[in-house]
Amino acid sequence: MPLVDDCVFCRILKGEIPCTKIYEDDMVLAFLDIAPFNPGHTVIIPKEHQHSSTALDVEYLKAIIAVAPKIGAALMRATGAEGFNIFQNNGRVAGQTVPHVHFHVVPRFADDGVIIYSAGKKYNNTDEMTAVADKVKAALKI
Ligand code: AMP
Ligand code: ZN
Numbered sequence: 001m002p003l004v005d006d007c008v009f010c011r012i013l014k015g016e017i018p019c020t021k022i023y024e025d026d027m028v029l030a031f032l033d034i035a036p037f038n039p040g041h042t043v044i045i046p047k048e049h050q051h052s053s054t055a056l057d058v059e060y061l062k063a064i065i066a067v068a069p070k071i072g073a074a075l076m077r078a079t080g081a082e083g084f085n086i087f088q089n090n091g092r093v094a095g096q097t098v099p100h101v102h103f104h105v106v107p108r109f110a111d112d113g114v115i116i117y118s119a120g121k122k123y124n125n126t127d128e129m130t131a132v133a134d135k136v137k138a139a140l141k142i
Pocket of ligand 1: 008019032033034035036043088089095096097098099
């Protein structure tokens with residue numbers, strides 16, 4: 001989908017809003033998140049407007065995934081981080097606030113106070129687990 005007027009990330013791509021660029025090529029732009037979980041927190045966006053990664057052309061997904069670990073490694077070298085998270089939120093319920101697909105790369109430090117956590121729920125038994133897997137497999141469109 002072409003860039004749109006009412007999307008903050010499209011406006012960054014059009015040069016209407018500034019960003020602190022980390023990397024750019026034909027397919028993607030990576031820049032510092034304005035409200036970082038930790039200094040260096042980077043967002044990588046495709047140069048096309050799509051709300052969800054499910055709608056994004058696979059070539060853009062490949063380009064983003066190729067770049068993301070390289071940025072993570074650069075964040076480690078540059079900031080002294082001991083690790084990093086890569087994540088991507090789809091939908092408001094998942095924490096998405098900007099409706100243009102973006103991947104986060106967050107450098108991580110010991111005791112940095114960043115919480116990306118679940119205690120981990122439980123399946124009642126293996127039959128329930130298998131039933132869930134069967135449903136997902138039936139719904140999978142690849
Ligand atoms: P999400 O919650 O996954 O939709 O993440 C959106 C991210 O975009 C948030 O972490 C925001 O801090 C970040 N963000 C929003 N506007 C800007 C901007 N103009 N420049 C850089 N980052 C931004
Ligand atoms: Zn957009």
